[in-house]
Amino acid sequence: MASEHLKLFGELFSRANRTDYLPIIVVEGRGAKVRDSGGNQYIDLSASGAVMVLGYGNDELRKEIKRQVDKLIHYTYMYGMNEPALRLGEELLKISDIDEGKVLYGLSGTDAVESSLILAKAYTKRELILSYNGGFHGVFPLSADASCINLERKVCELIRCSKETICLPYPDTYRCSILRGDKDCKKMSLEILKETLEDLSKANKLPAALIAEPIQGDSGIVVPPEGYFREVARILRSYGIPLIIDEIQTGLGRTGEWFAYQYEGIKPDVVTLGKPLGGGLPISAVVGESKLMDSVPTMGLAFSLSGNPVTATAALTVINEIRKNKLLKKTKELGNYVIRELRSFMKKHELVGDVRGKGLMIGVELVKNKETKERAKNETKKVIYRAYELGAIVLSVRENVLRIQPPLTINKEELIEGINILEEAIEDVEEGKVNDEALKIVRGW
Ligand SMILES: Cc1ncc(COP(=O)(O)O)c(C=O)c1O
Structure with missing residues (x-):
């Protein structure tokens, strides 16, 4: 049954729109767990790609969405108003x-x-636009052009985007020394930013903005050193260059604050939000200083379905639930605990080169050799497959980094269960117990 469905997926849908990780058809979910069409249950350590912040089937979310659906499914915010859109704007x-x-x-x-x-x-x-190597910001021309990540999926390799992007080195402390021969990553990255701006200023070609992820997600959960973005914000301010912080993956409590930039005590000019905002329903938002937000004429960035009252209600409920259940504090505590546990893997396991993260945004980097840090790409696919066989869903980024981003509502016991499964999967791969068949199934990206 599952293999039939999977074959149909391959035949029916453009590869541009999806990839395969696991041969799983999810039919229902509760809390941090999902069930597949064969009745098997899995702990979802991925929260469906860092989206399902409140987990699956959250009671309050279901209740509020149903209430709003009964009242009003849509009235376009483009030409009028609706209450949930208004209240959400105030909250954001x-x-x-x-x-x-x-x-x-x-x-x-x-x-x-x-x-x-x-x-x-x-x-x-x-x-x-200034951006960072490894930054991922989206798949349409401007966001793809501003994404300096080297991915097969990057459409700007195929179509003519503006190419008006300069990619700066992100302060990746794990890989800095190999890439740049310089151990002080933060200093090196800031110096290059300053030199770039001096040169651009002399050439009278200052940028429209610098866009950055406060923790890089798709590039491997790369956490910059403390104080880095404080300094970036200061430098940009001295030139009058807007700072856009892309919180699509990090926002809404994922790192233990509403937004990861709040750890740095900075106020960006613009913040982008998506993924978890609607608790699984499609809604994104841009929040920014009025002078910037009103720089485009009336209706210049209007979509017929934006400001939808049902998705806005879902987003309001996500915010309320995070507040009511003190999920920011819980995420910090759980995150500290899990990062400590996972760091112990670095001593115990040949494959585990690095563990890093903030809150429940954690990366476990698998390498073939801890000195050369060669990416263990096939081993990562095998770990993902083995974890699935053992009952946990884990995805990867940058081909060799396991991304641990469970729902923020996950409880400690479930998280421990998930981490134990992950460790068993790593052990099985290290011991050669997982064969190459897994590589045909887990395609990843
Ligand atoms: C930081 C960041 N920005 C932008 C995007 C694009 O968001 P979406 O896939 O919801 O269009 C993503 C998606 O992974 C992301 O992680």
Whole structure:
């Protein structure tokens, strides 16, 4: 049954729209667990790609969505108003700490980034964008162009994007020394930023914005050193260059704060939100300073379905539930505990080169050799497959980094159970118990 369905998926859908990790057809979910069509249950350590922040089937979310569906499924916010959209806008301004801010809604992370880049270009009347190597911001032309990640899926390799992006080195402390021969990653990255801006200023070609993930997600859960973005914000301010912080993967409590930039005590000019915002329903948002947010003419960034009252209600419920259940504090505590546990793997396991993260945004990097740090790509696929056989869903980024991003509502016992499964899977791969068949199934990206 499952193999029939999987074959149909391959035949029916464009590969541009999806990939395969596991041969699983999810039919229902509760809390941190999902059940497949064969009745098997899995702990989802991925939260469906860092989306299902409240887990599956959250009571309050289901109740609020149903209540709103019964009342009003849609009335376009483009030409009118609805109450949930209004209340959500107020909440987003409150939690993002942006003074004198405004909000716009979209449907997916990519369109939030596209909008933010258009706003910055319109406001500054400049073209160039600064970004970071490894940064991922979306798949449409502007966001793909601003993504300096080297991926097969990057559409700008295929179509002509503007190429108006300069990619700077992100302060990746695990790989800095191999890549740059310089151990002080933070200093090196800041110096290159300063030199770039000096050169651009002399050439009268300052950028419209710098866009950054406060912790890089798809590039391997790369955590910058403390204070790095504080300094970046200061440097940009001295040139009057807007800072766009892409919180699509890190936002809404994933790292233990509403937004990861709050650890740095900074206020970006623009923040992009997506993934977890709707608790699984499609809604994205851009929050930013009014002068920037109003730089595009009326309706210049309007979508017919944006500001939908059902998705806005879902987003309001996500925020309320995070607040009511003190999930920021819980995420910090659980995250500290799990990162400590996972770090012990580095001593016990040949394959585990590094463990890093903040809150419940954690990367476990698998390498073939701890000195050369060669990426253990096939071993990562085998670990993913073995973990699935043992009852846990784990995905990867950058081909060799296991991403641990469970729902924030997961309890400690479930998390321990998931981590134990992960360790068993790593052991089985190290002992050669997982054969190459797994490589045909887990395609990843
Ligand atoms: C940091 C970041 N920005 C933007 C995006 C694009 O979001 P979406 O896939 O929802 O369009 C993603 C998705 O992975 C992301 O992680």
